[in-house]
Amino acid sequence: MTLYKPSRRNFLLTTLGLTAAHMGRSAPSAPLTVGQVIDRIKANVGIPWREQTVDNLIAGSLEQPVTGIATTMMATLDALKRASAGGMNLIITHEPTFFTHQDRTEPFLQDPIYQHKRDFIAKQGISVFHFHDHWHGRRPDGIATGMIRELGWEQYADPQQPKLFTFPETTLARLAQGIESKLKIRTMRVLGDPNMPVRRVLASWGNVGLMHGIPYVEQADVIILGETHEWELVEYIQDANAAGRKKALIILGHLVSEQAGMKYCAEWLKGFIQEVPIGFVAAAEPFWRPDQPVR
Structure with a gap:
């Protein structure tokens, strides 16, 4: 019996053919980790x-x-x-x-x-x-970007100071009502005269302590924040009003004051992650008012 012995050329062609066949099939991609x-x-x-x-x-x-x-x-x-x-x-x-x-x-x-x-x-x-x-x-801050977009305040932002906004003159009450409506807040709190004229607003999303907050008071009519110690910055602004300086504070609640920033984060992630679904899950506002019970 004569055994078949392939030539070097036939051996290479056969090997390459098998390799090409394997390469032609799409191997399953490894899962994203x-x-x-x-x-x-x-x-x-x-x-x-x-x-x-x-x-x-x-x-x-x-x-x-x-x-x-x-x-x-x-x-x-x-x-x-x-x-x-x-x-x-x-x-x-x-x-x-x-x-x-x-x-x-x-x-x-x-x-x-x-x-x-x-x-x-x-x-x-x-x-x-x-x-x-x-x-x-x-840069720009991801939380601030999302909050500004949610409120529709892009046109009012100061390009040199991203926390600062200049509006056509309004009142404190109208400004607060607009924010409450757009962010769907149940328990926003406002300090100041409802009829106070407002043009310059400074927003510092999240927590603001006294020593950060005092310089903000000099820059704007109204400070918007998530939360602060009530015996510090709240008391300071109360005393400012008692001293005849018209100032206001809008306290959104920490969660609500940054929520839209994480909504924007989901969009940002989609720019470089396509393998899996990406979505935003809103955390529930923790507080409610007795005249507006939670459904």
């Missing part, structure tokens, strides 16, 4: 990543495949449940998951609410990424 999403965020946010930051993976693992991404202002248990029910297993939250700015869990290890939330996250296979410092540090 949590770590890859975070790497893309770091590459696209436009500022160097800080060594000291709260922007870290709080729950889950970098290797976990992503089925969908949800952005939210605050990773409340309610927001996590709604995101998970929608098939989103990577949650990008602006504020903490575990109650402190640094997401420190040591004080809560024996706490039943912490344990319930931790166990829900683990059971549902959720990863949570805290995205605060660099979203604010981005």
